[in-house]
Amino acid sequence: VVERVVMSVKDLIDIFSALLMPTIACMGIYYAKQNYKLAQRKRKDELFDRRYKFYKDVEAIWLSTGNGAVDGERPYFEWDEIESFAHEAEFLFDKEIADHLRSLAEQQFQGLPGVPDSTFSEPFYKYLKFED
Numbered sequence: 001v002v003e004r005v006v007m008s009v010k011d012l013i014d015i016f017s018a019l020l021m022p023t024i025a026c027m028g029i030y031y032a033k034q035n036y037k038l039a040q041r042k043r044k045d046e047l048f049d050r051r052y053k054f055y056k057d058v059e060a061i062w063l064s065t066g067n068g069a070v071d072g073e074r075p076y077f078e079w080d081e082i083e084s085f086a087h088e089a090e091f092l093f094d095k096e097i098a099d100h101l102r103s104l105a106e107q108q109f110q111g112l113p114g115v116p117d118s119t120f121s122e123p124f125y126k127y128l129k130f131e132d
Helices: 001-062 079-092 096-102 118-126
Strands: none
Touching: 001 079, 001 118, 079 096, 096 118
């Protein structure tokens, strides 16, 4: 009877040893999947931050033209100012935003001072909204 109990304990140890590796492997796969999801979310968050900063930088220049210009210092959005932003926009957004910025050349802000008009900001909306 004692031999049978000892064998049972040995068998249990063998069974638990056999189950240990697959359990550790499953935990490793789960951890890797969670890390991947976190990295994707972090990338999306960082892209949003860069896009929003870009938008605010361009908006500041746009709002300083036309009605927002101090004593007529900047009557309109000049081509050479736009081109550097348009080039960066092709990397951060796509060609649509770059073309939109280029279309603003020789134009000026005509809205309320400090409040961007929808003509300027509307194309940015689809890129600057949060999604799950």
